[in-house]
Amino acid sequence: MKSGMSSSGSVSSSSSSESTESDRSKDGRLGGEGTSSGVVTSGMPMEVVREVREDPPEELEESNWPAKGGYGWVAADVRDQSSLFRWSRLLNSWLNCTPVMSRGVNGDIVSLERVSAIDRVCHGQEGATEKFFYMYMCHFSQLHVRLPLDDFTMGVLRALNVAPTQLHPNSWAYLQAFRILCESLYLEPTPYAFLYFYDTRPRRPATWLSLISRPSISRLDAFSQSFKHFKDGYFKVVVKEGGKSHFLNADGSTKFPFSWTNNPSRYKDMGVEELSAGDKEVVGMLLKFVDKLPTKGLVRVYNSVHPIIDIEGICLLLKLC
Template sequence: MVNTFESSSASSSRSSSSEGASFGSSSFSSVVRSSDHAERPNETTSEETSTSGVAEVQGKLKRVSNRQRYGPSEVPGYEWVNREVTSYYSRYQDTSMITNLLDYTNCLTFNAKENPYPIGIRSCRNNAFPNPDTVCLDQSGAKMESFYIYDCLLRDLKVKLPFDEFTMGVLRVLNVAPTQLHPNSWAQLQGFKHLCRCIHIRPSPLLFLYFYSSRPSILAKWLSLSRVGERQLLDSFTSSYKNFKAGFFRVTIRPNGRRFFFGEDNRSLFPLYWTRAPRPYDVVPKSLLSAEERKDLKLLLRLPRRLPTRSLINLVESPLWENDLIGIMVSSGADELNIHNLLAVRVKQVKQVGGVGTSNVARTPQREQDNRELPSPERKKKKGRKGKEVDRCPRHHPIGP
């Protein structure tokens, strides 16, 4: 395999440091069991009073613990980040672990004959070392630009490097770094992309975001896209993505690899580092879509709802993906004959216009000149626990690094 790795000991100085403490929630005792003997109606015992008092104290302690865990980060310069984000350190402290991962996933689509290789891979330092790596760390002052990536994106979700234009466009519109987007939302992105390519549709960022909404938290953390009402095209990859937060490593961009991640204006094609203000929006109106996107949307809306995201992602490795796609549609409630006819008509239309350019082959990307802006979310006020009106649309910091 092409040597793409660099020693972490040669890494450049960090822009921010950490105290190296791991912040976890407090552990609590088990629930107090009630007495085995039944009590008389309307009779309050001292044991019941004691139990309710313990539960009340535990509830208050839990709320305090949550505030401590999910408050601002204590890493200097990263007070705008949620403390939970900076409490995780990478388990990739050896480049051999990253080598095994890349060999297993076959996720690199660069030209293997190119020398030097366009990217390098660096392991991360944990809190046993000075200046440990955290996933939101800004490396813009380093000799070579870089970004962090989670192993689950490559292993479970079949993400390839370099990113294609659609993927970079979604990150750019949402104003998030690769590790700032939650893996469940990455799964939606991957499933949508493979679905579009199977039915000969050019995936676009706004066409994808039409099915979702975004409500970032005040303190920066992993951004999750929410499905919008009846626009639920895909189901969830998993109800709760576990054990991903410590599975990150660093990808460095060598001079001959900048063409894959930077445009002609020398600006990155997506945020390399975490930003202070991911873009919030409620819905993407149809009027914001182009004529081609509205035409493609009509086809997508004719498909069954809540298609299985995991199955769509696995289509990329299937030699009989056409048959598998029809099987996915039928298992989701579609009529097999109707799906056959729908796909046959689509293939005929594509041949008439000369095909759809949806290749994932590594090539020189360009920044799309798209000035369409997502509408700002409406500020909705709802009643809180004590009847007070609470602003559900958080005020965001200015756009940061």
């Protein structure tokens, strides 16, 4: 049951389109200071990108800015954690080898920007001229989230009343696995069908929200990936004019919380009677399976070269084909 409820250092997201393994290999050869120079690899000339070591003076000066106040409702380990991506060179380097946008989507709908030295992942929109939200690099590199977020994902964030970075990455893994599982069963994933299998226990002061599997009905096993070092890898996703329809409602309100909230939704033993007909169809199908399904294996499908084949493999695993 549910109760209560800057542009400097910006990067064109179009450069973050799906990259190949050869691209990643090339990006891994970042060297020291200097200009780019040509090398020969496998008989073909290639350009080596030399990373510039100096940081812009304006980025260095931000360390002297006064800290933002008014966030005593957030746990100290959250509000004290700065980001690696206060440095534009690091963000640029990472984006060069990590896909962020969905295939076929115009990268101009958002601008991916560094954070300042005093920005924290829990901070709101104070002083911003354009709406933005934070994302972690693990969302893209390990969980294979892509922008823009789909209706299912935004619906889950809305139902939980949390910003993307407020939901713990392990819980994002459940969300990603649930979507692929539904796709393999030709079902439409819905936020409340997903949340039916989990409880939440929001804490005070506010910290990362975790989904707690309901032991008697959970159909996804525990995600074994470690996310101990995710906390310092956040950056800004700024919504541009062309992206407003993806992230904002007609009245200008956001389709999900862009900033951390001090009142995430609490769920405890949601009953079937609280579900819509569509939700019940999804839940009913998943409850037919006795064994827990591999969360990590389902998430890997997002990075597969042959996702259709892998989804068919899931069907065989579930004895559906």
